[in-house]
Amino acid sequence: MTSRAAIATTADTKAQAEAHKIAPRGAHIAVMGLSHAYRKADGPVLDDINFEVRPGEVMALLGRSGCGKSTLLHMLSGLTLPSQGEVAINGNTVRDPSPKWVMMFQAPSLYPWMTVAQNAALGLRFTRRGDEIAKRVPEVLGLVDLANFADRNAQELSGGQQQRVALARSLAPSPELLLLDEPFSALDAFTRRALQKDVRKIAKDLGLTLVIVTHDVGEAVRMADRVLVLDANPGRIAEDTMIALTEEERNGGNEAFQKEHSRLMGVYSDVADMGDTPTENDFAQL
Amino acid sequence: MSALADIPALFSLPRLGRARGAVNAALGIGLLLALWWVGGWIVANNDDLFAFADFAPAPTLARLWDMIVTGEVLDMSGPSLMRVGLGLNYAVIIGVPVGIIIGRMKRVNEVANVPFQFLRMISPLAWMPIAVMAFDTWDGAIIFLITMAAVWPILFSTAGGVRRIDPAWLKVARNLGANPFHMLFVVILPAIAVDVLSGIRLALGVAWVVLVPAEYLGVTSGLGYAINDARDTLDYARLGATVVVIGLIGFTLDYLCMMAIKKFNWLREDH
Numbered sequence: 001m002t003s004r005a006a007i008a009t010t011a012d013t014k015a016q017a018e019a020h021k022i023a024p025r026g027a028h029i030a031v032m033g034l035s036h037a038y039r040k041a042d043g044p045v046l047d048d049i050n051f052e053v054r055p056g057e058v059m060a061l062l063g064r065s066g067c068g069k070s071t072l073l074h075m076l077s078g079l080t081l082p083s084q085g086e087v088a089i090n091g092n093t094v095r096d097p098s099p100k101w102v103m104m105f106q107a108p109s110l111y112p113w114m115t116v117a118q119n120a121a122l123g124l125r126f127t128r129r130g131d132e133i134a135k136r137v138p139e140v141l142g143l144v145d146l147a148n149f150a151d152r153n154a155q156e157l158s159g160g161q162q163q164r165v166a167l168a169r170s171l172a173p174s175p176e177l178l179l180l181d182e183p184f185s186a187l188d189a190f191t192r193r194a195l196q197k198d199v200r201k202i203a204k205d206l207g208l209t210l211v212i213v214t215h216d217v218g219e220a221v222r223m224a225d226r227v228l229v230l231d232a233n234p235g236r237i238a239e240d241t242m243i244a245l246t247e248e249e250r251n252g253g254n255e256a257f258q259k260e261h262s263r264l265m266g267v268y269s270d271v272a273d274m275g276d277t278p279t280e281n282d283f284a285q286l
Numbered sequence: 287m288s289a290l291a292d293i294p295a296l297f298s299l300p301r302l303g304r305a306r307g308a309v310n311a312a313l314g315i316g317l318l319l320a321l322w323w324v325g326g327w328i329v330a331n332n333d334d335l336f337a338f339a340d341f342a343p344a345p346t347l348a349r350l351w352d353m354i355v356t357g358e359v360l361d362m363s364g365p366s367l368m369r370v371g372l373g374l375n376y377a378v379i380i381g382v383p384v385g386i387i388i389g390r391m392k393r394v395n396e397v398a399n400v401p402f403q404f405l406r407m408i409s410p411l412a413w414m415p416i417a418v419m420a421f422d423t424w425d426g427a428i429i430f431l432i433t434m435a436a437v438w439p440i441l442f443s444t445a446g447g448v449r450r451i452d453p454a455w456l457k458v459a460r461n462l463g464a465n466p467f468h469m470l471f472v473v474i475l476p477a478i479a480v481d482v483l484s485g486i487r488l489a490l491g492v493a494w495v496v497l498v499p500a501e502y503l504g505v506t507s508g509l510g511y512a513i514n515d516a517r518d519t520l521d522y523a524r525l526g527a528t529v530v531v532i533g534l535i536g537f538t539l540d541y542l543c544m545m546a547i548k549k550f551n552w553l554r555e556d557h
Contacts, residue, residue, distance in 0.1 A: 079457060099463040109454035113476045113552035123462040125472070155553075173462065 025207035026055035027089045027101060027176035029076060034085035035234075036071060045071050047234035049085070053226075055176075058203060058210040060224035062217065062264075064272050068235030069213045070181050076211060077103040077179050089177065099123045101177035102170040106185055108162035110154035116141065116165050117150040123173035140168040143202060160191035167199065171206075178203065180212040184219070196222045197251065217265050221257065222250050227264060229271050238271040319343060338522055346526030353527055362528065363535055365507040369425065369500075370493050373432025377489055380433070381440030382482055386474065388441075389448025402441070410435035410496050414503070424504040428497075435496040436489035443488065447481025448474065479550040487543035494536045509535075 034049040045068040053059050061069040074080035075087055078097040087094040089101060097103075102123070110119050120140055121133045141147050144164040149157065154165060163183060170178055180199070184192040200223045203210040214220055220227045221243055229239035241264065249256045326342025329335045340346065353359045388395040388402075410431045417427035451474065459473045501510020509532050516525035 077461060079461060097461045097463075099461070103457075103461050105454055105457075107452075107454055109452060109458050111455060111473070111476070113479075122459070122464075122472070126459070126463040126465070126468050153552075169458075169462070 025176065026057070026209035027053075028055045028091070029053040029177070029209065029211070030088045030091075031072075031076070032086050032088070034072070034075065034082045034087065036068070036075065036080075036083045044083075044234040046082075047236050049235070049237060051228060051237060051240065053209055053211060055209055056204075056207045058200060058212070058223055058225045060212045060214055060220035060227045061230060062214055062220045062227050062268060063230030063235070064215060064232050067230040067232035069230050072230075072235065073103065073179050073181050073211060073213045076177075077101055079103065099127055099173040100175050101179060102173070102175045103179040103181060104163075104166055104170055104183045106182045108159070108166040110162055110165055110169075112153070112155050114154060115151050116146060116154055116157070116168075119154055119165055120168045120172050122169060127173060129173070136172055136174075137168075140171045141165075143171060144168045144198070158191075160187050160195060163187065163195060164198075167195075167202075171202070175208065177209045177211070180210065182213055182215070185214075185216070192219075193222075199223070200250070201247075217261060217268055218252075221245070221261050221264055222252065229264075229267055231271050239267050241267065337520075340522035341526045345523040346530065349523035350527035350530055353524070353531075359531055362507070362509055362512040363531060365505070366497055366501065366509045367535070369428050369508065370432055370490070370497055373429045373493055374436050374486065374489060376429070376433040377436035377440050377493075378482075378486065381437045381485065381489075382444050385441040385444025385482075385485075386448050386470075386478075389445035395445070402438070406438040406442075410492075411499055414500070418503065428500045428503060428505065431500045432493045432496055436493040439488035439492065440482065440485040443481050443485025444478060447478030450481075451477050476552070480547055480552070483543065483547045483550055487540065487547065490539055490543055491536075494532075494539065498532065 030052050031049055034046060035044050036046040037044045049072065061072060063069045071080065075082050076089075076094070078087075078094040078101070081095070094101075111122075114122075117137050120137045124130060124133050124136060138147060138150065141150055144167050146161060146164055146168065149161065149165075154162060157165065166183075178199075183199075184195050187195065196219060199210070202208075210223075212219070212223055224243050226240070226242050228237050229241070230236065231238040243260055243264070245256055245260055251257075322343050326339065326344075329341060330339040340349075350359075388398050413431055413434055414427070417430045418424075421427040421430060455473055455477065456469065459469055464472065497508075498510040498513060501508040502514055505511055509528060512528045513525060513532075516522070516528060
C-alpha cells in the first residue's frame with residue numbers, strides 16, 4: 001500500500017515539477033513514507049507520514065504538543081533529516097536548508113545588532129544577490145507594512161512588528177515555500193488576527209505554498225485551505241480535511257466560520273482523545 | 287531627642303542632579319589625595335621613615351610634572367604599552383578562536399575544561415624562569431608572560447558568549463543560505479562582540495598588573511624597570527610619580543575598553 005502510494009506520488013511529483021517550470025511560484029511538496037525517531041532506542045516521533053501539498057496551497061498541520069508536527073516542519077525545511085522516507089520539493093529530495101523554502105519560528109529571532117532593513121536583506125546577502133537588496137528590501141518591507149521602519153533597530157519594534165520583519169526577511173529571497181512554526185502564538189489576539197490575515201493574503205498574492213504548524217483550531221480555520229490533523233505517540237496523520245471558506249468568511253463572526261470551526265474542533269478533540277490508537281492513513285484520499 | 291533627629295539633616299548632601307557622577311568622582315579623588323597626604327605627613331614625621339618623605343603628594347606630583355614636560359613619561363611608558371599591546375594581541379589571536387571552538391563544541395569543552403582551569407590558576411609570573419629559557423630576548427619572555435595572563439579571560443568570556451547565542455539565530459541564518467564564513471562574520475562575531483571586549487577588558491587589567499613585575503626582568507626600559515631603577519637610586523619622588531603614571535595609564539586603558547563595550551553593545555536597555 002505504502003510503496004504503491006509512494007510510486008504514484010513520485011509520478012505526480014514529476015508532473016508537478018514540470019508544471020512548476022512553467023509557473024515557478026509556489027513549491028510542490030511530497031512527503032513519502034517519512035518516519036523519524038530522535039534516538040534508535042526511543043519510539044518513533046513520526047510514523048509513516050505520507051502527504052502532498054499543491055503549489056500555492058495553504059496547509060495547516062494541527063496537533064497537540066508532542067505530536068511531532070514541529071519536527072515534521074523542520075524536515076520539510078531540510079534543517080532536520082528524517083530517519084526514514086523522504087521529502088521532495090518540486091521533485092527534488094530535500095537534503096539541506098535552502099532560502100527557497102524558509103522557516104519562521106515562534107520567536108522572530110531578528111538579529112538585534114542590525115536595523116530592520118539589514119535583517120530583511122540577509123537572505124539576499126547570504127546568497128550573493130546583494131545587488132537586489134536596494135530594490136527588494138523596500139518592496140518586502142512595504143508588503144508587511146513596515147516601509148517606514150527600515151532604519152530602526154530591530155529591538156525598538158513591538159512583538160508583532162518584529163514578526164512582520166521576520167516575515168519580510170523570509171520573503172526577501174523570493175521563496176517558493178514558507179514554513180511557519182506557530183509563528184503567532186506569542187502575540188496578543190488582536191495582532192495575531194491581523195498577521196494571520198496578512199500572511200494568508202501575501203501567500204495567496206505571491207502564489208506561495210504555505211505550511212503552518214499550529215495547535216490553534218481557530219488559526220487553522222482562518223488561514224488554511226487544508227488541514228492535516230496529527231495524532232500523537234507516534235505522530236500519524238489522523239485526518240486530512242479541506243476548509244471551504246471564502247476569504248471574507250475567514251475573518252470570523254459568521255455562521256460558515258462557526259460551522260467549520262466546530263467541525264474541525266470536533267475532529268481535533270476526537271484525535272486528541274484517542275491518544276495512542278492507530279488510525280488509517282488518509283493518503284489514499286488525496 | 288529633637289536635636290538628634292536633626293543631625294542627619296545637617297549632614298545630608300545637596301542634590302547634585304546631572305553633575306552627580308562628576309562631583310562624586312572628584313570627591314573620591316580628593317579623599318584619596320587626602321589619605322596620601324596624611325600618609326606622607328606621618329612618614330615625614332617618623333624618625334625611622336623620614337628618608338621616604340618624597341613619597342608624599344607634593345614632591346611626587348612636582349616630579350611627575352617634570353617627567354611629563356621632559357617627555358620621560360612617554361619614554362618609560364612607550365615600551366610598556368608596546369609589550370602589553372603585543373601580549374594582548376597574541377592573547378586575542380589565541381583566545382577568541384579557541385573560545386569560539388570550545389563554546390560551539392561541547393565535547394571539546396569537556397576535554398579542555400580541566401586543563402584550562404588548571405593552567406588558568408597558575409600565576410603567569412610562575413612561568414618566568416621557563417619563559418626566560420624559552421625566549422631569546424627579554425622582550426619575548428615578557429610578552430609571553432602577558433599573553434599567558436591575558437589569554438584566559440578572553441578565552442572564557444568568548445566561550446561564554448558563544449554559548450549564550452540564541453540557537454534560532456544560527457538556524458535562521460542556515461535557512462537563509464549562510465555559509466560558514468557568513469555564520470562566523472555576520473552572526474557569531476557580532477553576537478559575541480561585547481563578550482570578547484569584556485574579556486579583553488578583564489585581560490587588560492590582569493596584563494597591566496603582571497607587566498610591572500615582568501619588567502623587573504632583564505629589560506632596561508618600561509614602567510617596571512623605572513620602578514626598580516628609582517628604588518635602586520633612592521629617587522623616591524620619581525618612584526611615586528611612576529606609580530601614579532602606572533595607575534593613570536591603567537585607568538585610561540580600562541576606560542577605553544569600557545567605551546568600546548558601550549559602543550558595541552547591541553542590547554537596548556530600555557526595552
